[in-house]
Amino acid sequence: MASPSTLLDVAREAGVSPSTVSRILNGTAKVSDEKRQAVMAAIARTGFAPNQMAQGLKKGRSHTIGIVVQDISSPFFDETLRGVDDGLKDTGYASVIVSGHWDAQEEAARIRLLLARKVDGIILLSGRMADEAVLQFARQRPIVSTGRALKTGHALGFKLDNEYGAWLAMRHLLELGHRRIAFVCGPEDNVDAAERLQGYRRALEEAGIKADPRLIVQGNFHENSGLLAASHLLDSQQQFTAVFAANDLSAYGVRLCLYRKGIRVPDDVSLVGFDDLPGSAYTTPPLTTIRQPLYDMGRIATHSLLRLINGEPAQAAIPPLELVVRETTRRR
Known part of the structure; x- marks a missing residue:
């Protein structure tokens, strides 16, 4: 039976020093991609299997x-x-x-x-x-x-900068001519959510618009809270032309509620989320959002x-x- 390949075998095969192979394996090497690929290819050819546990115990x-x-x-x-x-x-x-x-x-x-x-x-x-x-x-x-x-x-x-991100979302809606903009908050004890609420308020204040507390609805960053928040806004007969949701999942819930009520997005109501989750490019219609x-x-x-x-x-x-x-x- 052939002896197991060693680190020295890998080094010879790749044309580098044994210490370079060792540093590449433990993630501390500062080498070119070409040299790293050469070592990994040499490992594959020689069948070298580094003993990670032994390396770990040693270090x-x-x-x-x-x-x-x-x-x-x-x-x-x-x-x-x-x-x-x-x-x-x-x-x-x-x-x-x-x-x-x-x-x-x-x-x-x-x-x-x-x-x-x-x-x-x-x-x-x-x-x-x-x-x-x-x-x-x-x-x-x-x-x-x-x-x-x-x-x-x-x-x-x-x-x-969550406040800045929320400000960006609101400036977009304000520049499109929206003035009655509802906001679906995140959890009350979440710092990111609090900063996004601050950004919502700051953008309105800079536009000379007083924030209407009736348009600010508590949520929890989950889809169901967006659905419930939009239902509350509609059931209380609040007038709004846009909704800014504190995250994309909440925006998905808002979109579902509006769809069930026969309210078209964006023809009747515009909608903005926050996060740019992978699925947000594939909602119907694709969601405008703040990319994290x-x-x-x-x-x-x-x-x-x-x-x-x-x-x-x-x-x-x-x-x-x-x-x-x-x-x-x-x-x-």
Whole structure:
């Protein structure tokens, strides 16, 4: 029986040093794509199978990262996780995904579970935990979090300007001539939702329009809340020509309600969402929305975490929010 291929065999086959092969396998190499591909091709040809557990024991690493999402059924997190998955390609790292269910105590419990499983670092996608609690956990393992502004040697956080995004959506509707614009809020205790409400109010104020509290309806970021909010607006006989929903899922619910009532979008009522989920380009009609760089957030968070794990400085430059105009808005 032939002896198993070794790291030295791979290095000879690829024409690189053994240390280069090792650094490519553990995700610390700074090499060209051509050299990386040559090493991966040599691994395939030689049948080399790196012993990740042995590598981990030697370095005190598990080569796994933990990911805390809030709702594993949400397409919002699906797109971000796709970025995380692509960010882990060719790094030798695997991920363990758990859900915090938008509950600070459950998030903390899930992080403790991940730490007990010896993950090398954690990506926290949104959540309700206080920054101080995140920083405490980061003393044990590096953490990168979305939806919060953090920067220490072991923790990095980045957040998008939700108020600006909401302002963009409202400016679009106002420029189309809409003045009676309803708003479907997100959860009352959600920071992103509060900032989007501020953006809604700011755009109206700048246009010299007083916000009508009867046009602001509480929601919860889910489809059913959009449907119920639109039903409330119609049942209370509020006059409006446009609806801005705090996220795309709520906008889907609003659209369904209007459809059932025989109200045409955008002929009778314009509709704008927030997130630009993959399905929003395929609704009927396609949804005008604010695009969050969800995939980029996942990929950048992953790259940043791997740098922190390796003791390197990390910073996150996230693409800005942008308005995506499709077919659910029109001029009055």
